[in-house]
Amino acid sequence: MRLFNLIVSSVLASAGATTFAAEGAHAEAGAAVAHHELTAKAVELWNIGGFPITNSMLVTWIVALVLITFAQVATRKMTLVPSGAQNFLEWLVEGLYGFLEGVIGSELVKKTFWFFATIFLFILWSNWLGLLPGIGTVGYGHTGEHGFQVSEPWFRGANADLNMTLSMSVTFFVCWIVWALQANGPIGFLKHLFAPKGETTGLLKMLMILVFLAVGVLEVVSIAFRPVSLSFRLFGNIFAGENMLESMANLVPSWLGRVLIPIPFYFMELLVGIVQALVFMLLTAVFTMLICQHDEDHGPAHH
């Protein structure tokens, strides 16, 4: 009986202690999160004649500047046997070219490589640059009860802004239409969407025309949703990643917890950064390949 009492009391005591500790931690974490919340919209830093400059745009320009400068520096003194920066750039471009060639074919990659390589490198480096300390933590703010709080950070991950991802996918969509019209012609483009495929005759042919007309309407809807899903996917991944890093940093309100707990998630975000860049490039490449494929390619006679 005494043993039972001892167990019960110790369980109760420990339960009480945990509840108390949990409540304390929760209250503090709640207060910290409320102050550190990442806004869904990019913060407007300046407004030049009605044209807003947001912190995301600033990072976009920095990434573009870094990429352009690196390409210029690496190709300034070109040698036949590359070394250093030129070697790295050649490895990167040749690797990407070979990879895309395997996916969309050697004909198409010649025409569209500039777009896909740019998209990939830009998304990759803006994702990785967004992970640097200082992005989202340096900026204007005010001193509150919890010390100094940043309310208007100067920098924000470029793809954590829906405007950026949406403009990239709309640009792709315009390119896609141009390439599709170049490859098929206006009539061929419509035929590609609506015309029946396969060889049927008679009554079955009539049925097939109706069926493929309906399929074409479905396909147009799915094509129209591609820019939306492309931009939501990239924005959602990067924005959620930034949010997660912030919540993980605020999970344990001590400097050791702030430093240690986000580290595994930083590695995950590095992975997400390259995977999302790869996904965006691959999806756009495959969409282009699907519309530019000719029906004749199926037969070996035309090769």
Next chain:
Amino acid sequence: MTGNIHVGLAALGAAIGVGLIGAKASEAVGRNPGAATKILVQSILAIAFAEGIVFFAIFLATKAWPA
């Protein structure tokens, strides 16, 4: 704690889908290591389509978007 039950359901379904694709992709690489690059491309595409559902669910669930 607040949230939307259909975002949770979408996340559950997408997680199952991504897991199935990943399992099958690694199985395929195990069977045929030479085709690893092709399998990677296929599986990344399939995973991207599967996880896209969650983002649609999230954005359609948020009434006050953009906040």
